[in-house]
Amino acid sequence: MDIKLKARYEALSRVIKALSHPTRLLIVEELSRSRYCVCELTEMVGADTSTVSKHLSILKNAGLIKDHKVGASVYYELLTPCVLDFIGCIEDVIKETAEKQLEATGIVTV
Amino acid sequence: MDIKLKARYEALSRVIKALSHPTRLLIVEELSRSRYCVCELTEMVGADTSTVSKHLSILKNAGLIKDHKVGASVYYELLTPCVLDFIGCIEDVIKETAEKQLEATGIVTV
DNA sequence: TGCAATGTTGGCAATATAACCAAATACCCA
């Protein structure tokens, strides 16, 4: 395969990989509503602060969010609202899959 | 966190994870243009047939593609064209990130 | 029927992810 194309797919997959974790999806959706600091997100996620901090750094590294300090706190905000459409698309995929599985059972006809 | 919400994020991340691999992105884009059998995709990808077959089964499992046999061959087709928009969005993210890095060097002003 | 071609599955080794704890850093205020 062409080297340039390969690099493109690798770059794409790096960003998509950043989105492919339940906690990071939650963070992205929350940040689509408002800016939050790490401690607020930690509360929402319900995990160790260090864990949340690492998730945030992965999203930031992927270019999806950015941060700014306010006092001792670090606030994060979403840079790319288009990822929300993406989530909507994936949600449709899941819905269709579920419907097909229901059909397969023969219990209902959609 | 709410159990139902958690399940939703896990379902989303399962599908996104299926997309988060260079080879699988290539396959999705190719399948957006036409149906292909495993041997054709193997050629395009340039990896072992078994490797490609496993990638295809991951995409199929995620509900993104489906297959049908024609003789000894298995053809795959894309079920969800909306993932292409998604790829476009991610491409923008990458572009913006690259521009910012250029700016940071001070070499150019965008 | 026997063989060649097409795919899938199991196994193994290498690598990547993820979560927690502990330690280090940065910042604010008394």
Next chain:
DNA sequence: TGGGTATTTGGTTATATTGCCAACATTGCA
């Protein structure tokens, strides 16, 4: 300045992912 709060980073362990090879299954054809 000293302590407390907020965050990041390093270390460790457990788990998941990936790629190839080998073995097996299916199909078509001579």
